[in-house]
Amino acid sequence: MLPSAKPKIFPAIAILIIALLPVPSVGPTLQAAEASASPQAVLGVDDFMKNADRYPGKVGLEGVVSGVAPDRAAISLIDSGEFQACGVTTCAQLTLPVHWSGPLPAVGDRVKIDGQTREVKGKLMFVAERLEKVARP
Numbered sequence: 001m002l003p004s005a006k007p008k009i010f011p012a013i014a015i016l017i018i019a020l021l022p023v024p025s026v027g028p029t030l031q032a033a034e035a036s037a038s039p040q041a042v043l044g045v046d047d048f049m050k051n052a053d054r055y056p057g058k059v060g061l062e063g064v065v066s067g068v069a070p071d072r073a074a075i076s077l078i079d080s081g082e083f084q085a086c087g088v089t090t091c092a093q094l095t096l097p098v099h100w101s102g103p104l105p106a107v108g109d110r111v112k113i114d115g116q117t118r119e120v121k122g123k124l125m126f127v128a129e130r131l132e133k134v135a136r137p
Contacts, residue, residue, distance in 0.1 A: 042112060046079040049094045058116050061126070062134060065109045066095055073101050074125075080110060100128045110134045 045063040048055060063077035066089035078092035085091075089107055098113060099120055105111050115128040 044079045044081060045077050045092075045096050046082065046094055049096055052117060056116075058114060058129075060112060060114045061096070062110070062112045063096065064089060065105050065107050065111060066090070066092065068104050068107060070104055072099075073104075074099050075104060077111070077113070083110075096126055097123075098126045098128050100131055102131060105131065105133060110136055 042060040042062050043055070045061060048059065048061055061077070062080055064080055064083040065075050066078045066083075067076035069075070075098045077096045077098055078089060079094065082092045083089060098115075100113070110133065112132050112134050113126070113128040114130040115126055117124055118127045119125075120127065
């Protein structure tokens with residue numbers, strides 16, 4: 001063997017060994033991080049409003065639309081249980097203001113929203129990032 005051939009073989013073998021080493025997957029880690037960032041449970045409007053400080057970050061809520069303000073890209077939600085008990089959207093004691101920039105639902109629609117409480121124009125408001133109509137039970 002020529003003396004100059006030895007140094008070239010060692011780096012080639014080292015590169016081959018490194019290339020064959022197993023690489024840990026980051027898939028489950030990313031999925032776990034995404035899962036922790038998404039809402040865990042769907043809350044009622046009353047439960048959320050009475051204990052909003054317990055739910056920092058993203059949360060899922062379900063309620064009935066009691067008002068729509070297209071000029072402000074906003075809706076009002078009341079608790080589904082209260083609506084079911086009285087049958088009208090005006091009987092609720094608590095109403096949650098929600099900023100929603102997508103297509104607005106109609107008054108009386110039951111919806112599920114995902115989002116979080118933020119300050120909007122100097123006032124606290126629930127800012128929805130996702131809204132979907134839910135079939136009535």
